[in-house]
Amino acid sequence: MISAMAGKQKPDPEFTAESSCQYSDHHNVVNHSFLFGSSDDDCKESSILNEFGWNIPADISGGDDFTDLDRIESDYASAASSAHWSDDISTVEPMVVSASSSSEDRREKSTASGGSSATANPPPSDAASKAKKKGEKRIRQPRFAFVTKSEVDHLEDGYRWRKYGQKAVKNSPFPRSYYRCTNSKCMVKKRVERSSEDPSVVITTYEGQHSHHSIGYPRSGLIIDPQDQAAAFSRRFTPLSSQFYQPRFPYPQQNSRYITRPPNNQGKVEDQSHVVQEANSRASVGEGLLGDIVPPGMRNG
């Protein structure tokens, strides 16, 4: 993955979801656009579209069939520029990306030296493993991303995630967070970042597929049609309201105007909260966001 990303890091300054995604917040929900991609190798251009491998099938756009990339970009740009939002959980914008190869887990615990300079004497033992890993080409898991209008960064999806990294994003005041599924046998990862241009928008990228129904139910991995995943996400994905989850914002909230809402919006808050509760209840019964993605027959849970 690193390689795939690194290849595009130069154009990355144009990594602007705002300019590339379409959404509507007219009434709390949602234009589903599904972006299926191809491999990263096909994504040589500069926008998030390319990183995510935007490619939209016509049939599952929830009423708006975005089969034209330009249309998506322009639509989303207009939506973002207008920056009018009626609710903090208004939009889910799924995208699917298939990536070709990855070297991201090349080191998976290969060395104890890791990175911390705190370890005064990092054992150079990783050289060997490095050389070994070097030849290995990782098969990258399919990715699908959402552009979600939400005040919270980390969206509840019924699975538990452990944060393993955070990086500043170029040309963005907001960091990107990296999460891994807490299930040790599950290699699913996700990235969460907030759009720099429209702080009300959260971009969540999932990579891989859960090999378990819910926490603690391992199962052999299966490949599922990414379209199904996207469809499932579009139905299920719900930002977790601050009523239920109040994440820490380690970064400056200069755009906090998007994050807090006046008390006179209680009606809307109430409206959204039930959605969140629904999401939470699903999680509690082990459905999870991916419940739709993992067909019942494939679940162990």
Next chain:
DNA sequence: CGTATTTGACCGGCGC
């Protein structure tokens, strides 16, 4: 005390 998060260094790929 176990688990999750923070955080700075490290890694590998790419462009120059």
Next chain:
DNA sequence: GCGCCGGTCAAATACG
């Protein structure tokens, strides 16, 4: 070869 960058690691820390 060097620097940049996205992604990852893992010790330190925070949290329950």
